[in-house]
Amino acid sequence: MPTKRPLALRLLWVLSLILILAALAMMWFYAPMERTMGVVQKIFYFHVAANWLGMLSFAVAAVMAILHLATRNPRWIHLEVAAVEIGWAFSLIGVISGSIWARPIWNTWWTADPRLNTVAIMVLLYTAYLVLRQVMEEPEKRDRFSSVYAIIAFVTVPLAFLSARLYRTIHPTVIGSSSSVASGGFAMAPAMRTTMFFALFAFTVLYVTLLWERYRLEVAYQELAKAKSEL
Amino acid sequence: MEPIPDTSFYFYLGYAVILGGMALYVLSLFYRWKKLRQAWEELDELSRLEEY
Numbered sequence: 001m002p003t004k005r006p007l008a009l010r011l012l013w014v015l016s017l018i019l020i021l022a023a024l025a026m027m028w029f030y031a032p033m034e035r036t037m038g039v040v041q042k043i044f045y046f047h048v049a050a051n052w053l054g055m056l057s058f059a060v061a062a063v064m065a066i067l068h069l070a071t072r073n074p075r076w077i078h079l080e081v082a083a084v085e086i087g088w089a090f091s092l093i094g095v096i097s098g099s100i101w102a103r104p105i106w107n108t109w110w111t112a113d114p115r116l117n118t119v120a121i122m123v124l125l126y127t128a129y130l131v132l133r134q135v136m137e138e139p140e141k142r143d144r145f146s147s148v149y150a151i152i153a154f155v156t157v158p159l160a161f162l163s164a165r166l167y168r169t170i171h172p173t174v175i176g177s178s179s180s181v182a183s184g185g186f187a188m189a190p191a192m193r194t195t196m197f198f199a200l201f202a203f204t205v206l207y208v209t210l211l212w213e214r215y216r217l218e219v220a221y222q223e224l225a226k227a228k229s230e231l
Numbered sequence: 232m233e234p235i236p237d238t239s240f241y242f243y244l245g246y247a248v249i250l251g252g253m254a255l256y257v258l259s260l261f262y263r264w265k266k267l268r269q270a271w272e273e274l275d276e277l278s279r280l281e282e283y
Contacts, residue, residue, distance in 0.1 A: 001276045002264070002267060002268060002271065020253075033235060036236075036237055036239040037236070037238060038235050038236040038237060038242075038244065039237075039239050039242040040238035040239075040241045040242045041238075042242060043241075043242060043245035043249075046245075046246070046249045046250075047245070047249070050249060050262075086256075087235070089252070089256045092252070093248065093249055093252040093253065096248050096252070097248050097249050100240065100241050100244050100245040100248060101245055103241055104236070104238045104241050115280055132232065135253060210256075210257075210260075212261060215262055217260060217267070219266060220264075220267055221267065221269055224267060224270055224271060224274070227271075227274055228274060231274065231277060231281070
């Protein structure tokens with residue numbers, strides 16, 4: 001039977017909730033309104049944080065994949081699966097929220113742009129990871145294959161991150177220099193910067209909570225599968 | 232000075248997707264725990280029947 005949720009994890013859930021609510025309050029009450037885009041610019045705080053969480057999670061998954069291939073300890077594959085799933089969910093949230101922000105600013109939901117395309121490829125590759133794990137039946141082969149896949153798929157993460165800095169793109173870069181054709185960029189006021197970093201911190205704490213919770217779930221799934229096979 | 236454009240519809244839509252998506256993912260985790268506990272109970276029942 002699954003074990004009871006540890007006290008530290010329960011506290012992390014409460015802390016995550018408080019931090020996310022505080023980040024929302026900062027976005028709403030503290031961060032100033034941007035003049036040219038209006039209130040839609042405030043999507044920025046959670047859009048960036050969701051993408052940050054997604055990319056961080058894919059990086060964690062790649063590290064876990066290397067550890068799994070090196071040691072064959074099942075703990076690492078459980079963490080890898082948990083990290084990919086969380087990263088995928090938050091990257092998808094980042095893509096959709098970005099598209100909604102783009103509609104009034106670029107006058108389109110989507111355009112063939114290096115940043116948008118590389119992020120879309122990244123999300124599709126990790127979608128394939130999750131689908132392939134579902135269809136592969138032999139556990140050892142599946143785990144080995146998914147670890148190799150997680151390492152290869154990670155190539156898309158720095159590519160997506162750097163695409164707005166290296167290529168001619170209309171996607172703005174708020175930290176560092178933006179492309180000359182970037183559209184929708186804005187100078188960050190100190191209160192905007194503080195809100196953004198607070199949202200990044202809140203999402204990082206949420207990530208630790210989600211990873212721990214999803215890891216426990218993955219372990220419980222494996223224990224159930226083992227108990228079923230022994231019956 | 233130009234007036235600030237009203238983009239509130241897209242703002243609310245964006246946050247509905249972000250917060251809704253996050254809530255959906257968290258709920259999916261708790262739902263999967265619930266299904267897992269049910270599966271364990273069924274397994275316990277089966278093993279009891281087998282012993283009997």
